[in-house]
Amino acid sequence: MKHVMNSQLSFLNCANTCMLLASSPVFRRHHLLIRSLGVGVEGAIHHHHHHTYSSTNMQDLNSVEVDAESVIRAITPAFDLSKHKGQSGNIAVIGGCREYTGAPYFAAISALKIGADLSHVFCTKDAAPVIKSYSPELIVHPILEESYSVREEDKKIISSKVLAEVDKWIERFDCLVIGPGLGRDPFLLDCVSEIMRHARQSNIPIVIDGDGLFLVTNNLDLVSGYALAVLTPNFNEYKRLVQKVLSSEVNDQDATQQLLSLAKQIGGVTILKKGKSDLISDGETVKSVSIYGSPRRCGGQGDILSGSVAVFLSWARQLTADPNSNLSSKNPTVLGCIAGSAILRKAASLAFSNKKRSTVTGDIIECLGKSVEDVCPAA
Amino acid sequence: MKHVMNSQLSFLNCANTCMLLASSPVFRRHHLLIRSLGVGVEGAIHHHHHHTYSSTNMQDLNSVEVDAESVIRAITPAFDLSKHKGQSGNIAVIGGCREYTGAPYFAAISALKIGADLSHVFCTKDAAPVIKSYSPELIVHPILEESYSVREEDKKIISSKVLAEVDKWIERFDCLVIGPGLGRDPFLLDCVSEIMRHARQSNIPIVIDGDGLFLVTNNLDLVSGYALAVLTPNFNEYKRLVQKVLSSEVNDQDATQQLLSLAKQIGGVTILKKGKSDLISDGETVKSVSIYGSPRRCGGQGDILSGSVAVFLSWARQLTADPNSNLSSKNPTVLGCIAGSAILRKAASLAFSNKKRSTVTGDIIECLGKSVEDVCPAA
Numbered sequence: 121m122k123h124v125m126n127s128q129l130s131f132l133n134c135a136n137t138c139m140l141l142a143s144s145p146v147f148r149r150h151h152l153l154i155r156s157l158g159v160g161v162e163g164a165i166h167h168h169h170h171h172t173y174s175s176t177n178m179q180d181l182n183s184v185e186v187d188a189e190s191v192i193r194a195i196t197p198a199f200d201l202s203k204h205k206g207q208s209g210n211i212a213v214i215g216g217c218r219e220y221t222g223a224p225y226f227a228a229i230s231a232l233k234i235g236a237d238l239s240h241v242f243c244t245k246d247a248a249p250v251i252k253s254y255s256p257e258l259i260v261h262p263i264l265e266e267s268y269s270v271r272e273e274d275k276k277i278i279s280s281k282v283l284a285e286v287d288k289w290i291e292r293f294d295c296l297v298i299g300p301g302l303g304r305d306p307f308l309l310d311c312v313s314e315i316m317r318h319a320r321q322s323n324i325p326i327v328i329d330g331d332g333l334f335l336v337t338n339n340l341d342l343v344s345g346y347a348l349a350v351l352t353p354n355f356n357e358y359k360r361l362v363q364k365v366l367s368s369e370v371n372d373q374d375a376t377q378q379l380l381s382l383a384k385q386i387g388g389v390t391i392l393k394k395g396k397s398d399l400i401s402d403g404e405t406v407k408s409v410s411i412y413g414s415p416r417r418c419g420g421q422g423d424i425l426s427g428s429v430a431v432f433l434s435w436a437r438q439l440t441a442d443p444n445s446n447l448s449s450k451n452p453t454v455l456g457c458i459a460g461s462a463i464l465r466k467a468a469s470l471a472f473s474n475k476k477r478s479t480v481t482g483d484i485i486e487c488l489g490k491s492v493e494d495v496c497p498a499a
Numbered sequence: 500m501k502h503v504m505n506s507q508l509s510f511l512n513c514a515n516t517c518m519l520l521a522s523s524p525v526f527r528r529h530h531l532l533i534r535s536l537g538v539g540v541e542g543a544i545h546h547h548h549h550h551t552y553s554s555t556n557m558q559d560l561n562s563v564e565v566d567a568e569s570v571i572r573a574i575t576p577a578f579d580l581s582k583h584k585g586q587s588g589n590i591a592v593i594g595g596c597r598e599y600t601g602a603p604y605f606a607a608i609s610a611l612k613i614g615a616d617l618s619h620v621f622c623t624k625d626a627a628p629v630i631k632s633y634s635p636e637l638i639v640h641p642i643l644e645e646s647y648s649v650r651e652e653d654k655k656i657i658s659s660k661v662l663a664e665v666d667k668w669i670e671r672f673d674c675l676v677i678g679p680g681l682g683r684d685p686f687l688l689d690c691v692s693e694i695m696r697h698a699r700q701s702n703i704p705i706v707i708d709g710d711g712l713f714l715v716t717n718n719l720d721l722v723s724g725y726a727l728a729v730l731t732p733n734f735n736e737y738k739r740l741v742q743k744v745l746s747s748e749v750n751d752q753d754a755t756q757q758l759l760s761l762a763k764q765i766g767g768v769t770i771l772k773k774g775k776s777d778l779i780s781d782g783e784t785v786k787s788v789s790i791y792g793s794p795r796r797c798g799g800q801g802d803i804l805s806g807s808v809a810v811f812l813s814w815a816r817q818l819t820a821d822p823n824s825n826l827s828s829k830n831p832t833v834l835g836c837i838a839g840s841a842i843l844r845k846a847a848s849l850a851f852s853n854k855k856r857s858t859v860t861g862d863i864i865e866c867l868g869k870s871v872e873d874v875c876p877a878a
Contacts, residue, residue: 218627222635246628253632355583396580415578415877417587419617420636476877477575477614478868480636 183376183399183406188462189495194447195436195455196235196496209236209434212289213297213427214312215330216243217266220301221250223330223423226481227300228258230427233488234463236434239427240293242286242315244308245269247301261285264312266305275307282311283318290318294434295325299332300423309335316342323348325433325453329426333357337364345387347402350433350453352392352426361391375399376406390453392429394422398461402451409458413465414472420481421468428488429460466491562755562778562785567841568874573826574815574834575614575875588615588813591668592676592806593691594709595622596645599680600629602709602802605860606679607637609806612867613842615813618806619672621665621694623687624648626680640664643691645684654686661690662697669697673813674704678711679802688714695721702727704812704832708805712736716743724766726781729812729832731771731805740770754778755785769832771808773801777840781830788837792844793851799860800847807867808839845870 197208211231216224224247228239240259241251248262263285270278290296296319298312312335319326325348328336333353336343337360343349353361362370362378365385371378376399383391384403393399397410433456439445440452447455467487468479475483576587590610595603603626607618619638620630627641642664649657669675675698677691691714698705704727707715712732715722716739722728732740741749741757744764750757755778762770763782772778776789812835818824819831826834846866847858854862 219640220638221631222637225635250628250631254635415580415582416614417582417584417616418611418636419584419638421584472877475868476872477875478612478871480611482634482636 183401183408185397185410186407186458188409188411188458191455192432192459192462192492193496195432195439195459196492197435197438199498206237206292209431210238210240210292210294211236211297211427211430211434212240212242212293212295213300214242214264214315215298215300215302215332216241216247216251216260217264217301217303217305217308218244218246219303221247221254222420222481223301225251225254225258226420226423226485227297227329227427227430229255230424230485230488231297231431232257233485234428234431234492236294236431240289243301261289264308266303267307268305270307279307279311279314283314286315287318290315290322290324293324294437295327295430297327297329297426297430299328299330299335300426302331302335304331304334313339313342320346320348325350325430325437325456327352327426327430327433329353329422330357333361337361340365340386343386343389345389347388347390347451348453349389350392350429350457351386351389352394352422352429352457354394354422358393376401380406390451390457392425392457392461394425398457398465400454400457400461402454404451405454407454407458409461409465411462411465412469414468414479414484416468416472416477416479418480421464421484424467424481424484424488425460425464428463429456432456432459432463463488463491463495466494562780562787564776564789565786565837567788567790567837570834571811571838571841571871572875574811574818574838575871576814576817578877585616585671588810589617589619589671589673590615590676590806590809590813591619591621591672591674592679593621593643593694594677594679594681594711595620595626595630595639596643596680596682596684596687597623597625598682600626600633601799601860602680604630604633604637605799605802605864606676606708606806606809608634609803609864609867610676610810611636612864613807613810613871615810619668622680640668643687645682646686647684649686658686658690658693662693665694666697669694669701669703672703673816674706674809676706676708676805676809678707678709678714679805681710681714683710683713692718692721699725699727704809704816705729706731706805706809706812708732708801709736712740716740719744719765722765722768724768726767726769726830727832728768729771729808729836730765730768731773731801731808731836733773733801737772755780759785769830769836771804771836771840773804777836777844779833779836779840781833783830784833786833786837788840788844790841790844791848793847793858793863795847795851795856795858797859800843800863803846803860803863803867804839804843807842808835811835811838811842842867842870842874845873 213224213228224241224243228241231239242261242263244264244266245262248260252260263282265278327350329352359370365382379393379399379401383401388403390402397408400407433453436452436455439447440450467484470487471479471483592603592607603620603622607620610618621640621642623643623645624641627639631639642661644657706729708731738749744761758772758778758780762780767782769781776787779786812831815831815834818826819829846863849866850858850862
């Protein structure tokens, strides 16, 4: 197994010797990394091999608990006054229908609070005014349609109109989040399937959650073999995925191996299995993030995660795309999942320590900024 | 009369001897109970028998003032990291029409602030965008219809569509709150009657307030004999209920006996009679909650109460359903009413001490978290 940390270290050594760069923002970032990692780096990687646990509640630990904070520091871009709007992330959430408006809002606003420059929502006409009313910070496109508002004979033309609207924008996005509050209307899901195909043709990463997972579980070809796809199933969504893909039941005793098989079977997509510990696999390795979060299980936390993973994934991809970067051998989707998981957990923990049992998702979103800042100070 | 406290004590003694469990969350909860009850337990139960009061403003006290805080501690679930979203409560409010949107919002958001994981609202199409815009935390279903938007000949088909929408969800709910901001449109109330019948068939508890009480008072068969129904009448709603069921006027001199008769007459539903002291009866016993609240009578406090009772009732039902629990002989609807009444009073008192005459319902909702935390710390 490769460890993210190994590449971090060579990365650091390199930075350390390039003293001519001492005043550049890149150097300052690396310098921060050196200070924060200190001498305890090796100790920060915990190997757990073939432990046996009697309790079925415990996740097996054949995975490697990563030093998620180091990952966050490595992929979060340094500020640079010469950058333009959009260069630190332009995210789009595809979701929001007559029934659901909170979920796409949570995902989209979380992307901004993590540090993206622009955050869009593509939703139905009914959902748009409501989502807009939650926040003037979001760009909300009322373009999706549900069956109830479309006559059978108009479906083809409306479907192509929806696609044309999305196509106007799609090349500008660094990542799409597909699913929060999408609903399960068949016509709408057909349009979203097309959007996913277009995103894939344009090599745009996609994070799939909620009803997007319902769609993908029943149409695996939409993501199969697409290395820039991330699935973020919760307990029940994971169960359906395992049943469909592996034709078996969830195995808690050997969760790591099962997740690895599942990701491999879907052609190397990255899966973030949410749970007491989050497990992340791209079919090659399995990482785990177990930072203490919150025991509160209020709805909407998954939406924060999908928006956060989208931003970190975009940032990681900028670095891994650079052949000179020491992260170039790393999978940006895995790095994005590690960072997103850890930041949500930290924010949830901060919110819970303040609001306790009454913590709601909005309280956690308010803590995203501090949880990023604590790990990776802006200046 | 049985006292909730008695079962609490045996419950505590048991926990106290099971030292092997000392590190479990359940033990920690029990341990907290022991500490909080201390030696003053017996003193916490006040018996008042056959006092006579000259003032008609004073409630008679043939009821037993309960130690509501101990009830709250006994029924509030301990946190457990292995739990999934929904396991600590999934509540639905049926209410919200063209005229009223605040009431269902207050009830639904209160459920989340008490500690439920998910809170839904089923309302009319006009009310939905407004209720959604109050908070992205709620899941708002725009499915109810009022007469003005339905042609006579379409009523049957629309009614069955409404029912089908609710039926998709109903089994997942731990409790329904029926009535906040429901309005009195006859067609809408017919649909809601059907929803109540379905809830009853599925053994889902229902808390009935506001216009739901108007409906039920005129159609007693909807709740009669259903032990999982809770009615939460205010002064006027109680008056109409007494007139209809007992064919008499409200008797302040013997409020306890009259409430007992009323609950018995409706076949053992639980009634929470709101007043200076809240009186609670299931036709077997009468409990009273007189914790100091607030003298402010701003509209909407009843909605907080209904949402809070729904959550506590759901939690109490999980415990009372367990034959090994020391609460197994208790009525979960009574426990839920006691806890909801006490928490609203505490939150109202906190809000009033800060906002005084300008206190509004939203201020009280903001204090729900602290009022639960003060009684039953989350960790």
